[in-house]
Amino acid sequence: MSFYFxxxxxxxxxxxxxxxxASFGLAYLFPGDYLTNxxxxxxxxxxxxxxxxxxxKESDGVFWQFIAYLDLLWQGEWGQSFxxxxxxxxxxxxxxxxxxxxxxxALFVSLVVGIxxxxxxxxxxxxxxxxxxxxxxxxxxxxxxxxLALILILILSLQMGWFPISGRISLLYYIPLDTGFxxxxxxxxxxxxxxDAFNDALRHLFLPTLSISIVTSTIILRITRxxxxxxxxxxxxxxxxxxxxxxxxxxxxxGIRNTIIPIMPQLALQFTTLLTNAMIVESIFSWxxxxxxxxxxxxQGDYPSIRSGMLAVSSLVVIFTVSIDIVHKIIDPQRLYRQxxxx
Amino acid sequence: MPLLDxxxxxxxxxxxxxxxxxxxKVNLTIDESEIRALVGESGxxxxxxxKSIVGAINDSxxxxxxxxxxxxxxxxxxxKEQRRKITKDDIAVIFQNPVSSLDPTASLGExxxxxxxxHLVGKGWFWQRQEKRKQIVSRQLxxxxxxxxELCLSSFPHQISDDVCQKFMIAMALVSEPKLxxxxxxxxxxxxxxxxxxLKLLSRLNQNRNLSILFVSHDLLAISSMCHSMTVLYCxxxxxxxxxxxxxxxxxxxxxxxxxxxxxxxxxxxxxxxxLSALDGTIPTLQHLPIGCRLGPRCPRAQKECVKIPAPxxxxxxxxxxxxxxxxxxx
Numbered sequence: 017m018s019f020y021f022x023x024x025x026x027x028x029x030x031x032x033x034x035x036x037x038a039s040f041g042l043a044y045l046f047p048g049d050y051l052t053n054x055x056x057x058x059x060x061x062x063x064x065x066x067x068x069x070x071x072x073k074e075s076d077g078v079f080w081q082f083i084a085y086l087d088l089l090w091q092g093e094w095g096q097s098f099x100x101x102x103x104x105x106x107x108x109x110x111x112x113x114x115x116x117x118x119x120x121x122a123l124f125v126s127l128v129v130g131i132x133x134x135x136x137x138x139x140x141x142x143x144x145x146x147x148x149x150x151x152x153x154x155x156x157x158x159x160x161x162x163x164l165a166l167i168l169i170l171i172l173s174l175q176m177g178w179f180p181i182s183g184r185i186s187l188l189y190y191i192p193l194d195t196g197f198x199x200x201x202x203x204x205x206x207x208x209x210x211x212d213a214f215n216d217a218l219r220h221l222f223l224p225t226l227s228i229s230i231v232t233s234t235i236i237l238r239i240t241r242x243x244x245x246x247x248x249x250x251x252x253x254x255x256x257x258x259x260x261x262x263x264x265x266x267x268x269x270x271g272i273r274n275t276i277i278p279i280m281p282q283l284a285l286q287f288t289t290l291l292t293n294a295m296i297v298e299s300i301f302s303w304x305x306x307x308x309x310x311x312x313x314x315x316q317g318d319y320p321s322i323r324s325g326m327l328a329v330s331s332l333v334v335i336f337t338v339s340i341d342i343v344h345k346i347i348d349p350q351r352l353y354r355q356x357x358x359x
Numbered sequence: 360m361p362l363l364d365x366x367x368x369x370x371x372x373x374x375x376x377x378x379x380x381x382x383x384k385v386n387l388t389i390d391e392s393e394i395r396a397l398v399g400e401s402g403x404x405x406x407x408x409x410k411s412i413v414g415a416i417n418d419s420x421x422x423x424x425x426x427x428x429x430x431x432x433x434x435x436x437x438x439k440e441q442r443r444k445i446t447k448d449d450i451a452v453i454f455q456n457p458v459s460s461l462d463p464t465a466s467l468g469e470x471x472x473x474x475x476x477x478h479l480v481g482k483g484w485f486w487q488r489q490e491k492r493k494q495i496v497s498r499q500l501x502x503x504x505x506x507x508x509e510l511c512l513s514s515f516p517h518q519i520s521d522d523v524c525q526k527f528m529i530a531m532a533l534v535s536e537p538k539l540x541x542x543x544x545x546x547x548x549x550x551x552x553x554x555x556x557x558l559k560l561l562s563r564l565n566q567n568r569n570l571s572i573l574f575v576s577h578d579l580l581a582i583s584s585m586c587h588s589m590t591v592l593y594c595x596x597x598x599x600x601x602x603x604x605x606x607x608x609x610x611x612x613x614x615x616x617x618x619x620x621x622x623x624x625x626x627x628x629x630x631x632x633x634x635l636s637a638l639d640g641t642i643p644t645l646q647h648l649p650i651g652c653r654l655g656p657r658c659p660r661a662q663k664e665c666v667k668i669p670a671p672x673x674x675x676x677x678x679x680x681x682x683x684x685x686x687x688x689x690x
């Protein structure tokens with residue numbers, strides 16, 4: 017068991033190391049001075065450049081340069097942005113929570129919608145309910161996210177005026193930045209208009225969450241449905257029926273756990289798909305998230321931002337994937353107790 | 360009145376090649392406190408009969424029967440809830456593949472406790488009932504020969520070896536104190552010593568508790584030592600059934616004779632190095648079933664009439680379905 021953890025951790029560390037290496041390589045590959053690409057500073061004098069050259073160990077060869085880069089990364093010295101001249105570490109930590117927040121709510125919504133519908137479809141396999149849920153999910157799966165987002169804005173925001181078009185919260189409300197997650201920040205703040213602001217933030221969240229969770233719900237629905245069909249056709253479900261349990265007892269005691277455990281990592285990994293989808297949706301809804309920020313950086317040729325943004329997002333995805341794997345291992349009895357017992 | 364009375368049970372399965380009768384007019388009766396053997400080759404539909412009795416068949420299969428009676432009341436005509444109650448209280452099944460018949464994510468203890476009927480636990484606070492359950496469970500495991508019950512109960516199905524799993528299945532079937540035990544190849548893959556222990560346990564239960572057993576197997580030696588009567592199945596058709604002694608002394612159906620001849624321990628006058636007798640060919644697949652008597656193409660006594668399904672005939676309690684049974688000379 018501890019060997020497994022070690023292997024996973026090794027994988028994690030090694031992947032992060034490779035990512036850091038790639039981001040370091042980017043500094044050389046981007047046009048312009050490599051030191052400028054790393055620091056984000058357009059040097060005005062040779063003296064200033066010398067200062068940073070010693071910091072990044074320019075004279076010591078690529079290997080020591082990389083070590084120095086890793087050291088600085090670890091200290092949070094990620095350089096600064098070309099366009100805003102702000103430290104990148106600060107920029108990323110402001111924008112990333114907004115994306116994580118959006119994806120997390122979307123994942124929550126997709127799970128709440130997808131799993132029950134998947135169960136319904138799987139339990140009514142080859143019946144009307146199954147077919148109708150499946151065809152609905154097919155439609156949902158085929159709709160392009162950006163198009164759906166635009167249509168939603170067009171109908172629900174512009175024509176009906178029910179939801180705001182863009183942004184995270186109305187300009188009327190000032191919320192001090194604390195965790196970066198807007199709903200949590202509002203609850204933790206001491207402002208008098210707390211619940212109005214909360215309501216407003218929810219209304220802002222609705223459309224982006226809806227447009228990215230539709231696709232993920234359909235994926236989750238399909239994964240769940242397949243697993244339910246597989247489990248309900250298995251020998252032990254038949255055996256449980258033969259023992260005289262009724263259908264609900266069979267499903268509750270033996271069906272649900274066996275359905276969910278094998279697909280849990282697949283479900284959780286949808287988070288990474290969501291994060292990528294969220295990037296598209298962010299730029300449509302002007303959601304101040306990392307995706308929107310990265311796209312702006314790409315437009316402006318802001319190389320330090322591209323480098324660190326890429327590093328931050330991919331590290332997040334890698335860390336998330338590995339932790340899901342470990343959590344699944346802890347929960348799943350079949351994988352946990354590998355060793356056989358002697359009786 | 361027989362405990363279980365099945366008449367003309369037909370099970371149809373939709374396959375790619377059309378509808379197939381996996382079971383064709385099967386007849387089977389089990390009397391009270393009787394051990395009945397159900398014999399047949401693999402793929403002859405033994406397990407399908409078991410599943411039909413307890414109602415664990417796929418929704419897409421069609422099951423019809425003239426009679427499927429449990430103590431005189433028709434299982435097919437009664438409501439789902441009533442039938443479930445009967446299968447829960449009175450019938451217990453030992454399944455063929457023990458590992459795949461157990462929930463892989465629940466510990467064995469949970470699964471065994473789930474099977475204890477409430478009336479055995481009695482009344483009391485929940486911890487008292489839990490205590491009682493624990494007692495019943497450990498006693499039951501000791502009975503089937505699992506000594507280290509605590510380890511067994513806390514482990515998961517994939518952790519224990521196959522024969523312990525098989526014993527556990529038996530414990531699970533017996534814990535509800537059923538009237539009929541359906542044992543679907545209960546000793547498959549066991550060592551000989553453990554096998555004889557299990558068989559002894561089953562016969563003891565039959566004698567002491569009046570437990571009726573439907574013993575599904577193809578182990579003729581075990582069957583002849585413990586069973587009172589036998590039903591022979593070929594390819595989804597019952598070919599012969601009757602008292603064990605009658606069947607062994609004078610089989611009337613060519614298939615039963617071939618089956619008995621194929622077991623060397625039954626033929627006393629077998630010379631050393633002589634060939635063992637066996638029917639030519641193999642059991643046909645479900646897609647290529649012969650019409651009429653399904654043994655037809657392999658039967659040494661087959662004639663023109665064999666393309667029609669033979670009606671069941673009987674001499675006293677000895678039933679057989681054959682146009683040309685062995686006691687009548689061929690014309």
